[in-house]
Amino acid sequence: MSGHSTWPEWVYVGVVIALLCYVGAEAWNIERIIEHVPEDAEIIKVTGQQWIWTFEHEDGTKEIGELHVEKGKAYKFEITSKDVIHSFNIHDYVVLLDAVPGRVNTVWFSPTDVGEFDIQCREYCGLIHYNMRGTLIVEDKGA
Amino acid sequence: MVLELQKPRPIWQIMFSTHHTDVGLLYLITSLAFMFMGGALALLLRVELFSPGVQIIADSMTYNRIFTVHGTTLIFLFILPSASAFGNYLVPIMVRFKDMAYPKLNAVAFWMIPPAGALIWLGFADFTWYAYPTYSVVSAPGPAADMWIFGLKILGVSSILGSINFVVTIMKCKHPDLPLSKMPLLAWAYLTSSLITLVAVPTFAAALLMLLTDRLGASGFFNPAMGGDPIAYQHLFWFTFHPEVYILVIPAIGFMYEIFPRFSRKPIFSHSSGVAAFTLLTIVGFASWAHHMYATGMSFTEKTVFMVGTLAAVPASAMHTFNFLATMWGGRIKFATPIMWAVGGIALFFSAGAGGVVNSAMPLDFITHDSYWVVGHFHLFVMGTILFGTVGFVYYFFPYVTGRMYSEVLGKVHFILSFVGTVLVFFTQHILGLFGMPRRIYDYPPIPEWVQMNIIISIGAFIIGIGMAIFLVNLIWSSAKGKPADMDDPFGLGGKYYFPYQAKNPSH
Numbered sequence: 001m002s003g004h005s006t007w008p009e010w011v012y013v014g015v016v017i018a019l020l021c022y023v024g025a026e027a028w029n030i031e032r033i034i035e036h037v038p039e040d041a042e043i044i045k046v047t048g049q050q051w052i053w054t055f056e057h058e059d060g061t062k063e064i065g066e067l068h069v070e071k072g073k074a075y076k077f078e079i080t081s082k083d084v085i086h087s088f089n090i091h092d093y094v095v096l097l098d099a100v101p102g103r104v105n106t107v108w109f110s111p112t113d114v115g116e117f118d119i120q121c122r123e124y125c126g127l128i129h130y131n132m133r134g135t136l137i138v139e140d141k142g143a
Numbered sequence: 144m145v146l147e148l149q150k151p152r153p154i155w156q157i158m159f160s161t162h163h164t165d166v167g168l169l170y171l172i173t174s175l176a177f178m179f180m181g182g183a184l185a186l187l188l189r190v191e192l193f194s195p196g197v198q199i200i201a202d203s204m205t206y207n208r209i210f211t212v213h214g215t216t217l218i219f220l221f222i223l224p225s226a227s228a229f230g231n232y233l234v235p236i237m238v239r240f241k242d243m244a245y246p247k248l249n250a251v252a253f254w255m256i257p258p259a260g261a262l263i264w265l266g267f268a269d270f271t272w273y274a275y276p277t278y279s280v281v282s283a284p285g286p287a288a289d290m291w292i293f294g295l296k297i298l299g300v301s302s303i304l305g306s307i308n309f310v311v312t313i314m315k316c317k318h319p320d321l322p323l324s325k326m327p328l329l330a331w332a333y334l335t336s337s338l339i340t341l342v343a344v345p346t347f348a349a350a351l352l353m354l355l356t357d358r359l360g361a362s363g364f365f366n367p368a369m370g371g372d373p374i375a376y377q378h379l380f381w382f383t384f385h386p387e388v389y390i391l392v393i394p395a396i397g398f399m400y401e402i403f404p405r406f407s408r409k410p411i412f413s414h415s416s417g418v419a420a421f422t423l424l425t426i427v428g429f430a431s432w433a434h435h436m437y438a439t440g441m442s443f444t445e446k447t448v449f450m451v452g453t454l455a456a457v458p459a460s461a462m463h464t465f466n467f468l469a470t471m472w473g474g475r476i477k478f479a480t481p482i483m484w485a486v487g488g489i490a491l492f493f494s495a496g497a498g499g500v501v502n503s504a505m506p507l508d509f510i511t512h513d514s515y516w517v518v519g520h521f522h523l524f525v526m527g528t529i530l531f532g533t534v535g536f537v538y539y540f541f542p543y544v545t546g547r548m549y550s551e552v553l554g555k556v557h558f559i560l561s562f563v564g565t566v567l568v569f570f571t572q573h574i575l576g577l578f579g580m581p582r583r584i585y586d587y588p589p590i591p592e593w594v595q596m597n598i599i600i601s602i603g604a605f606i607i608g609i610g611m612a613i614f615l616v617n618l619i620w621s622s623a624k625g626k627p628a629d630m631d632d633p634f635g636l637g638g639k640y641y642f643p644y645q646a647k648n649p650s651h
Contacts, residue, residue, distance in 0.1 A: 009416060009465055016461045020454045020500070027504035028447055034506060035443055050282070084278040085373060087438060087513055091579030096509045098439045100374060101277055102367030105440030118588075122438075122513040122581040124271050126282050127203055130584035 037108045041074040048079070048086035048099035051128035053119060065134045067119065069111055070141050076108040087123035090136050098123055111138040161246035166253050167231030168544065173256060174224035175537070175618070178530075180264075181216035182611055184209050189604035192597050195589045203585035207269040208287070210583060214272035215291070218391070219298045220260050222525065225533050226394035227253075227305050229540065230333045234309060237330040239318035244311040248304055255301035259294040266290030271583060273380055276365035276373045280357045292355050299348045306337035306344075328417045332397025335421040336390045339428060343390070347383035350376055374439050381432035389428040392524060393421060395532030396463050399485045402535055403467050406482035407474030408636055412466050420466070423459040431456055437508045446505050453503035460496050464489055479634055480554030484535025487562045491527025495520060498573060516576025519569040527565050534561075534614070541618075542633035547625035553617040560610030567603025571596050 044067070045056040055063045069075055079088050081099035089096045090109070097107045119134035157165050187209055191200045200206045231249065235242055243249045268274075268291035270283040279288060313334045317326070326334075354376065356362040363369020365376045404411045411417065430452030437446050467489050476482065498520045501507050511517055534557075541549045575596040580587060587593055629635070 006413065006416075009413065009462070009469070012465050013458055013462060016458050020457055023500055023504055024451060024454050027450060027506055031443065031446065031505040084282055085275055089513075089579075089581070091510075091514075094509055096438055096512060100439060102372070103374070103440060118579070120579075120581055124207075124275070124583045125278060126207075126269075129207075130203055130586050133588070 037076055037106070038074040038110075041076040041108050043076050043078055044069075046077050046079045046088055046099065047082060048088060048121065048125075048132075049082040050084065050126055051121070051132040053088070053121075053132070053134045066137060067134065068137045068139060071111050071114050071138050072140075072142070074108060074110045076106055079105045079107070084125050085123050086121045086125050086132065089120050089122040090117055091120070092117045093136075096122060111136075114138050114140045159250075161242075161250045163231045163235050163243045163246065163249065166243075166246075166249050167228045169253050170224045170228035170231060170256075171537075171544070173253075173260075174221050174228060177216050177220035177224070177260065179611065179615060181213050181221055182608070184213040184216070186604060186608050188213065189601040191585070192587075193601040194594060194598065195587055197586070200585070204269060206585040207271075207583070208267045211268050211271050211291075212263060215263055215268075215295075216260075217525065218272065218387075219295065220256065220263070222391045222529055222533070223298070223302055224253075224256055226333075226336070226391070227302075229329075229398065229536060230305075230309055230394065232540070232543075234312055234330055234333050235316075237327045238313055238316060239321060240312060240316040243308050244316050245308050249308050252301045252304040252308065255297050255304075259297040259301070262290045262294035262297070266294070273384070274354065275380075276354065276357065276371075276376050277367065279354060280366050280373075281368075283358075285358070289355065289358065292351050292358075296348065296351050299344050299351070302340055303344055303348075306340040309333045309337040310341065324415070324418070328400035328411065328414065328421075329394075329397040331418055331421050332393045332400070335425045336393040339386045339390050339393075339425055342429070343383045343386035346379050350379035350383075353379075374436070377436050377439060378433065381435045382429075385432040385435065386428045388521075388524065389424050391529055393424065395488070395529040396421075398532045398536040398539075399463075399467060399488060402481050402485040402539055403470045405539075405636060405638070406479060406485075406634070407471045407476050408638065409470060409474035412469035412472075416462055416466055420459040420462040423462075424456060427452070427456045427459065431503075434503050434508070437505060438512045450503050450505055454500065457496060457500060460492070464493055464496075477634065477636060479538075480549070480551060480558060481535045481539035481634075483555065483558045484531050484538065487558060487565075488528050488531030488535065491523050491531065491565060494570075495523035495527055498523065511576055513582055514576035515572045515580045515582055518582050519572030519576060522569045522572070523565075527569065531561070531565075537618075539634075541621070542628035542630070545622040545625070546628060546630065547621055548628045548633065549621040549625060550617050553613050557610045557613045557617065560606050560613070564603045564605075564607035564610060567606065568600050571599045571603065575600070 043058050047054045052065055055067045077088065077095070077097070079097050079099045080103060081101045083101060085101070086099040087096065088099050093109045093111065095107055095109050097105045099105070115138055117136040117138070119136050121129055121132035125132065157168060160166070187200065188206070191198045191206060200209070231243065266287035268283065268287040270279040270288060274291070313330060317323070353362065353364040357365050363371040365371045365373045367373065400411060400417060431449055433441065433445065433449040434453045502511050502517070502520060538549055538554055575593065578592050578596070580593050
């Protein structure tokens with residue numbers, strides 16, 4: 001297959017590789033920053049079970065299906081499951097982590113807006129998976 | 144082959160034949176039948192999701208069973224056998240051998256598929272096509288789940304046998320005058336995808352056995368209550384099934400490598416670049432499996448490693464796209480149905496690849512993971528790329544199998560409906576995912592954006608359904624009443640074809 005130049009292909013592959021390097025480096029950097037948990041983050045234990053979410057605050061208060069948090073504070077979720085794998089998701093705050101039985105996964109967030117947000121399960125967990133939903137209620141105690 | 148419909152033979156002669164074109168025909172008919180069955184299930188799902196509340200499926204368990212069987216059928220009973228079908232027809236001819244290396248093994252590999260299909264369809268399991276423990280161990284109802292496990296086990300053995308056959312045929316039975324470097328790219332596609340199968344699939348076969356003994360209570364590999372780890376299954380599963388993506392897509396790329404130069408009336412831009420890209424994908428495809436598992440609580444280092452491994456697979460796919468476009472560049476293109484499908488296929492392949500880069504970037508994956516974005520993303524691969532390449536090749540192959548031409552008008556209408564439908568369905572699903580709709584849900588709350596997009600998606604799915612109905616009519620009507628094809632040059636392109644009907648040793 002001679003008789004034509006191959007440099008356009010090399011240029012094209014070079015551009016693709018450069019773009020990928022940029023995406024990779026940027027993703028690495030952002031993930032490094034957002035995985036850094038603030039020191040003062042309050043711990044909330046999240047437990048998934050077929051088909052409800054339960055929450056336990058640091059002071060021992062327990063909630064089922066609803067989670068009350070304060071605007072501006074940092075929270076660290078310790079997520080686990082009692083039966084099968086679920087996935088704890090607050091889509092509006094990009095909180096997403098699997099609840100795996102026998103493991104504790106952690107992720108943190110800090111609510112910036114007052115209001116109600118959906119909590120849902122993003123990993124298939126059986127019969128009522130579609131309705132394994134909850135509500136995140138962000139309150140402004142300072143106001 | 145053979146021209147079944149012009150020179151009829153009793154059906155048992157084809158069914159019990161071990162000749163490669165006969166086995167290929169059996170593979171082709173079986174896979175197309177499963178394609179229509181699996182597609183019908185998808186339409187049921189889309190009717191149910193048309194709007195919030197119950198539509199036609201009475202309970203969530205039925206819905207869960209339908210999407211499980213839809214996925215399993217189209218991946219294992221349509222895409223894999225359809226690739227084997229054309230491989231059986233063409234690989235021996237391309238390497239200039241009289242048959243596959245092991246004809247009986249070839250027939251055995253095919254005849255494992257119908258019982259496996261029966262197990263999957265009669266069981267109708269509900270635990271999704273990847274059967275994650277602990278749900279699949281402690282919660283999924285039997286005997287459906289066990290039948291699914293046995294069905295997949297049989298299919299795994301079948302594809303390993305088929306792959307051994309392709310590798311041996313190409314490496315050992317190739318004509319001595321034909322160097323490996325000059326072998327057609329479609330044969331290269333079968334060589335590389337078969338090698339991936341041989342390395343990847345045994346891992347899942349082992350995981351299935353462990354899953355079965357776990358379900359029976361004899362072991363606790365994946366059951367935390369017995370000291371096991373459910374994440375271990377996910378590693379074993381994706382070690383097989385990320386490379387499996389390449390097993391599925393490489394033959395479809397190979398089909399396009401036949402179609403583009405033929406209908407552009409021009410040689411492939413760079414044969415060596417195609418070979419290099421196939422080989423690269425074969426190796427790099429094994430470095431990315433855990434990008435499906437960022438959200439299971441992996442460490443930062445693990446995520447970084449698998450992100451780099453995933454991004455490394457992109458240049459190889461980009462080389463294929465470039466090769467296709469450069470082959471068409473300056474060619475005297477005849478826009479018959481097969482090349483239209485192939486062109487649509489690369490457009491969607493490119494979109495799917497671009498979406499894949501987004502998924503693999505760690506922070507963005509936590510927005511898209513297990514949402515409808517992912518559904519849209521992988522369907523752009525399996526439908527937009529693989530099905531488009533395969534259906535294009537079915538049209539290309541039609542005259543060789545039947546001796547008749549398909550209806551060009553119906554073929555083009557089918558293409559236009561499918562392309563429009565695919566864009567409507569799967570591009571919209573990407574956006575729906577960004578709005579947070581999880582996958583695998585039977586019902587959803589009436590959030591206005593979700594409702595609107597689900598209606599668009601369902602309409603797109605019905606458009607695809609109409610296209611597929613036209614395809615079925617075209618296949619049946621044209622094979623009986625289509626105008627006889629010019630067997631030396633059915634598409635009026637000139638040049639040299641591989642003539643499947645000139646296969647040696649036509650019956651034994």
